[in-house]
Structure formats: C-alpha cells, structure tokens
Amino acid sequence: MEALLWGCLIGGALYAIVFVVFGDGISQAIDGMFEFLSWDGHPWAEPTTIVGGITVFGGAGLLLRQYSSLGALAVIVLALVIAAVVSGALFFLYVRPMKNSENSIAYSLREFTGALAEVITPIPEQGYGEVLVKAGAGYTNQIAASFEGKPIPGGARVVVVEVKEDTLYVSELDLGQIQ
Known part of the structure; x- marks a missing residue:
C-alpha cells in the first residue's frame, strides 16, 4: 500500500513540475496529436483537478499511515475523502474562476455610444477627425465626425x-451648461 501512496504523491508532483517548467514546449511539440483523446465530460474533470486529487491522496495516505493508528482500509477511505475535498476546493477556488476569466480585448463600436472621449485630431464641420476613447482596459483611436x-x-x-x-x-x- 505504501508503494501506491508514494507513487501517487511522486507521480503527481512530477506531473506538476514537468508541466509548469515544460508545459508550453510540450504543448507546441505535440500540437493536437492527442486530440482524439479529448473528453467533453464534467467540467470538474480537468487534469489539474484530477492530478491534484491523486497527489493529495498519496500525501494524505502517507501521513495518515505514519501518524495514526488507523487500519489500511480506513487510511485509504480517509485519504480518498481528503483528496475529494481538496480537489473540489481546487476546482472551485482556482480552475473554475480561471476558466471564467475574461481574456478578450475585443470591443464593438456600438459600445461607444454615450462614452466620453477626447479629440486628438480636430474635427471640421463637414469632415472627419479622430478621438481617443476608453475601450476595456485601454484606449483606442477612432474616426469621428461632428454630430451637430x-x-x-x-x-x-x-x-x-x-x-x-x-x-x-x-x-x-x-459642462458649464449643466446646473
């Protein structure tokens, strides 16, 4: 049983180290080679969550085996419960928020209606100029014309x-006309 627990702990730790250090390189090298293995199952079944649970199972099992007087079956059951709790916490506190985070810098021109801007190229009566308007976390230059x-x-x-x-x-x- 100790060999199983040590294997889970060391295997999970090695997985984490390899993919933190070499993850991008490995991803580019195999670029879709194992796409046929992808599984659109439950969202909690992410590799980070599963491998984290396996690692915690190994570590918790070793600690329980060493520092408690529980039998082998009780150690395995308790280690599985601890691993499930930690995996759930890992999913809800790290994996899911990262998947839901917004990375897009895209914007639609329609979103600018009502926005404040600054004229950076003067706008003539019947022509076009340029304005600087806030878009997301940055600013963008846009073609502008006088509405009036x-x-x-x-x-x-x-x-x-x-x-x-x-x-x-x-x-x-x-702003002088606002009372």
Missing part, C-alpha cells in the same frame, strides 16, 4: 452621440 455639424478643436472633451458606418458622431461636452 460644428467644428470641434483638438483637446476638446466630447460625448459619442451615435455610431454609424464605422464613424463615431460626437458632440462637444459643455
């Missing part, structure tokens, strides 16, 4: 009134 048909100087604060044909129609923001 009035020229807008560079550096002016504007609000996006409308978006059509990939152009932001803006109006100069005049």
Whole structure:
C-alpha cells in the first residue's frame, strides 16, 4: 500500500513540475496529436483537478499511515475523502474562476455610444477627425465626425452621440451648461 501512496504523491508532483517548467514546449511539440483523446465530460474533470486529487491522496495516505493508528482500509477511505475535498476546493477556488476569466480585448463600436472621449485630431464641420476613447482596459483611436455639424478643436472633451458606418458622431461636452 505504501508503494501506491508514494507513487501517487511522486507521480503527481512530477506531473506538476514537468508541466509548469515544460508545459508550453510540450504543448507546441505535440500540437493536437492527442486530440482524439479529448473528453467533453464534467467540467470538474480537468487534469489539474484530477492530478491534484491523486497527489493529495498519496500525501494524505502517507501521513495518515505514519501518524495514526488507523487500519489500511480506513487510511485509504480517509485519504480518498481528503483528496475529494481538496480537489473540489481546487476546482472551485482556482480552475473554475480561471476558466471564467475574461481574456478578450475585443470591443464593438456600438459600445461607444454615450462614452466620453477626447479629440486628438480636430474635427471640421463637414469632415472627419479622430478621438481617443476608453475601450476595456485601454484606449483606442477612432474616426469621428461632428454630430451637430460644428467644428470641434483638438483637446476638446466630447460625448459619442451615435455610431454609424464605422464613424463615431460626437458632440462637444459643455459642462458649464449643466446646473
């Protein structure tokens, strides 16, 4: 039984070390070679969760065997319970939040309606200029035209009134008129 527990502990630790150090290289080297093995099963059945559980099973079993007077069957059952609890915690506290995190920097021009921006290239009465508008965690330059048909100087604060044909129609923001 000790060989099984040591195998689980060492195997899980080696898996973690190999994939932390060499994971990207291995992923590029085998690039889809084992795609046929993919399984769209339960979301908790991620390799991180499963291997984490196996490693905890081995470690908990060794500790229980060494420091308790429990029998072999009780050690295995208790080690399995501990591994299930730790795997569940690993899934809910690490794996699932990482899968749900947003990595996209994509935006839609329609999202800019009502947004504040700054004119970086003056906008003439009947032409186009450029505005700097916040998009997600950064800023983007967009083509802009005057919504009211009035020229807008560079550096002016504007609000996006409308978006059509990939152009932001803006109006100069005049905070002096707000009471």
